[in-house]
Amino acid sequence: MSAQKVLTLSELTQDQAVRVEVNGVPMAVVLDAQGEVHAIGDTCTHGDISLADGFVEGESLECWAHGSAFSLRTGRPLNLPAYEPVPVYEVTIEGDDVLIDPAVTKAVN
Template structure:
C-alpha cells in the first residue's frame, strides 16, 4: 500500500467532508454520521462540482449543485442526474492520522 497522510482524524467533523489533494488527485475525506471515515474522488461526475462542499447524510454525500448522492462505500451514484461513479480509496487510521492510498483505488470511474 502506498498510503500517505491526508489529514488528521479530528480535522473532519461527523457528517462532513474536507477536500485534500494527494498526488494531484482531489479527494474528499468524509466522516459519515456513524463516525466512519471514507475517501472518495472529490469531483461530482455530473457537473464537476467539489463533493466536499456538499452534504453528508448517513453513508452518502450529496452534491450541492444538482442533488446527486454518492454511496461512500462504493462511489456509485444513488440518484440522477449523475450516473457515473466516483473513485473510492482505501483509508487507514494510524493514531490521529488519516492515511489514503490514491494510487490503488478500490473502485474507479
C-alpha cells in the same frame, strides 16, 4: 506509491466533507455518524463540481449543485442526474493520522 497522511481525525467533523489533494488527486474525506472515515473522488461526475462542498446524509455525499448523491462506500450515484460513479479510496487510520493511497481504489460491486 504508498499511503500518505492527508489529515488527522481531529481535523474531521462528523457528517462534513473535507477536500484534500494527494499527488494531484482531489478527494472528499468524510467521518460518518458511525465513526468510519471514507474517501471518494471529489469531482461530481455530472457537473465537474467539488463534492466536498456538498451535504453528507447517512452513507452518502450529495452534490450541492444538482443534487446527485454518491455512496461513500461504493462511489455509485444514488440518483440522477449523475450516472457514473466516483472512485473510492482505501483509508488507513494510524493513531490520529488519516492515510490514503491515491493509487489504491476499492472495487465497486
